[in-house]
Amino acid sequence: MVQAAIQSQTRADEAFNCLQTAIVTGDLGPGEKIGEVELCSRFNLTRGPLREALGRLESRGLLVRRPHAGVKVVSVSATELLELYRIREVMEGLAARQAAERMTDEEIRDLRDTLNSHEKMIEEAQGQAYYQAEGDYDFHHRIATGSRNTKLAQMLLGDLYYMVRMYRYRLSTSAGRPHLALGEHRRIVEAIAHRDGELAEFLMKRHINAARRNIEKKIEEGVLTI
Amino acid sequence: MVQAAIQSQTRADEAFNCLQTAIVTGDLGPGEKIGEVELCSRFNLTRGPLREALGRLESRGLLVRRPHAGVKVVSVSATELLELYRIREVMEGLAARQAAERMTDEEIRDLRDTLNSHEKMIEEAQGQAYYQAEGDYDFHHRIATGSRNTKLAQMLLGDLYYMVRMYRYRLSTSAGRPHLALGEHRRIVEAIAHRDGELAEFLMKRHINAARRNIEKKIEEGVLTI
DNA sequence: AGCGTGAGGATTGTCAACAATTCTGCGACT
DNA sequence: AGTCGCAGAATTGTTGACAATCCTCACGCT
Numbered sequence: 280m281v282q283a284a285i286q287s288q289t290r291a292d293e294a295f296n297c298l299q300t301a302i303v304t305g306d307l308g309p310g311e312k313i314g315e316v317e318l319c320s321r322f323n324l325t326r327g328p329l330r331e332a333l334g335r336l337e338s339r340g341l342l343v344r345r346p347h348a349g350v351k352v353v354s355v356s357a358t359e360l361l362e363l364y365r366i367r368e369v370m371e372g373l374a375a376r377q378a379a380e381r382m383t384d385e386e387i388r389d390l391r392d393t394l395n396s397h398e399k400m401i402e403e404a405q406g407q408a409y410y411q412a413e414g415d416y417d418f419h420h421r422i423a424t425g426s427r428n429t430k431l432a433q434m435l436l437g438d439l440y441y442m443v444r445m446y447r448y449r450l451s452t453s454a455g456r457p458h459l460a461l462g463e464h465r466r467i468v469e470a471i472a473h474r475d476g477e478l479a480e481f482l483m484k485r486h487i488n489a490a491r492r493n494i495e496k497k498i499e500e501g502v503l504t505i
Numbered sequence: 506m507v508q509a510a511i512q513s514q515t516r517a518d519e520a521f522n523c524l525q526t527a528i529v530t531g532d533l534g535p536g537e538k539i540g541e542v543e544l545c546s547r548f549n550l551t552r553g554p555l556r557e558a559l560g561r562l563e564s565r566g567l568l569v570r571r572p573h574a575g576v577k578v579v580s581v582s583a584t585e586l587l588e589l590y591r592i593r594e595v596m597e598g599l600a601a602r603q604a605a606e607r608m609t610d611e612e613i614r615d616l617r618d619t620l621n622s623h624e625k626m627i628e629e630a631q632g633q634a635y636y637q638a639e640g641d642y643d644f645h646h647r648i649a650t651g652s653r654n655t656k657l658a659q660m661l662l663g664d665l666y667y668m669v670r671m672y673r674y675r676l677s678t679s680a681g682r683p684h685l686a687l688g689e690h691r692r693i694v695e696a697i698a699h700r701d702g703e704l705a706e707f708l709m710k711r712h713i714n715a716a717r718r719n720i721e722k723k724i725e726e727g728v729l730t731i
Numbered sequence: 732a733g734c735g736t737g738a739g740g741a742t743t744g745t746c747a748a749c750a751a752t753t754c755t756g757c758g759a760c761t
Numbered sequence: 762a763g764t765c766g767c768a769g770a771a772t773t774g775t776t777g778a779c780a781a782t783c784c785t786c787a788c789g790c791t
Contacts, residue, residue, distance in 0.1 A: 573744075
């Protein structure tokens with residue numbers, strides 16, 4: 280796992296992290312109804328902190344709550360997943376542009392290193408979709424942070440990526456085009472290194488657009504059922 | 506007020522709404538530290554539901570929380586406010602494009618009516634910045650909803666607008682250029698009516714860009730202090 | 732005089748019991 | 762046979778008390 284165990288400062292944080300990863304990894308499937316007491320015994324905490332965590336997750340759109348009726352994990356339809364990619368297109372395009380203007384040379388060097396290690400992973404462990412997906416996440420994560428746009432990074436990292444990852448684990452989205460994606464990533468990094476924000480935005484938008492069309496195609500072919 | 510009193514289903518919802526409006530209207534100023542017990546007596550509720558509401562608001566970025574140390578209303582710096590407008594530019598551009606593709610004829614008619622009533626307001630109550638700001642909010646609200654992109658609307662209405670409105674109340678952002686803004690709004694609506702998504706996106710981006718530069722100028726002039 | 736230290740107070744985090752609402756299953760009626 | 766209504770049960774929402782942590786202020790030390 281990329282992120283080392285985040286030790287939570289408080290029980291509510293712990294509940295929040297547990298639930299979030301449970302949802303993202305698919306331990307709690309989309310549409311699944313979950314009772315509060317069940318969750319408490321499962322994660323060893325009481326209902327107070329749990330309810331606070333549920334509030335946060337609801338606000339982030341990872342689960343839906345109906346008063347007195349219970350909590351369900353959100354289930355995203357195929358069209359909604361595609362709409363999510365439309366949003367990513369414009370937001371990550373902006374992130375790439377601002378990253379090109381603001382990333383430090385060191386960050387760019389790290390970004391290149393990241394891509395090199397991704398390449399090795401793809402060669403060595405061909406078909407290991409899991410690492411590919413995580414690597415892809417890592418790349419986009421770095422650019423979002425590099426934009427130096429606090430709110431933009433917050434929205435991408437806190438809202439969108441979790442929803443997308445929730446399906447990546449199941450579908451391994453970028454599978455089938457790892458080499459293509461890597462090449463696209465490389466071109467984006469070069470644009471950033473040349474401090475060409477406009478080009479970086481264009482390439483990033485095209486990259487995500489391609490990913491969206493790839494999913495769209497698979498859905499039409501019936502390979503992906505959501 | 507545009508939105509009639511939202512009757513809350515639960516105490517936590519009530520707390521959430523109370524706090525949100527208190528922050529947006531400025532009853533709770535940016536950076537202000539607030540104690541839980543004080544809020545309880547102020548809004549007549551107990552700490553359980555309140556803490557749930559605090560969790561939601563924290564997750565939305567309207568307030569920051571340090572464990573065991575208390576809650577503060579978020580304070581957005583000038584540069585962060587301008588960054589917010591960069592995000593709005595791309596997201597509302599997308600919303601306008603999708604609205605042009607998907608709004609019903611009736612919704613477009615309503616949108617035109619809205620603009621007409623705004624025009625009357627501007628003529629009659631010249632300088633009433635409050636109505637202008639609310640009218641502007643109303644316009645953008647309708648387009649976000651009209652995009653039929655659930656997550657996009659959720660992010661715009663739930664995240665960005667509240668942060669922007671928080672400063673509108675204080676600064677009456679669009680003041681000084683009401684007629685200009687109205688003209689820009691009209692052109693956007695016409696593009697939507699012609700189902701020209703590309704043009705609608707372009708015009709919306711330019712509209713928000715102009716608003717951003719307007720704020721930028723005022724900050725440079727020292728008229729706006731944040 | 733300035734700085735580190737410690738006790739006290741205040742505030743936040745957590746818990747377990749109570750109240751209110753909704754869901755479920757059974758029975759009667761159409 | 763299907764549908765409406767009702768009562769019980771289960772689940773959620775709320776409350777107030779208890780425990781843990783942090784901030785403040787005074788005191789002593791360097």
